[in-house]
Amino acid sequence: MTTLIQHGAQYLYVKFGGVVTAIKQVAVVKGLPMWEVERQMASGLNKRLIVSPRLLMPIQPAVA
Helix, strand or coil, rough: CCCCCCCCCCEECCCCEEEEEEEEEEEECCEEEEEEEEEECCCEEEEEEEEEEEEEEEECCCCC
């Protein structure tokens, strides 16, 4: 399965179930691109993480 991550898009980070925003691709590890993502914490602070695209799921818009 190929996951196409887009800069600035929001994804569900499956490891903790929160929404994150993709910032940029920062490295390639074992053939997989690693992405820097940012999540907003309840305190209003932003925390940046380096994650594999395998842990990011696109957020599906609600179907009306």
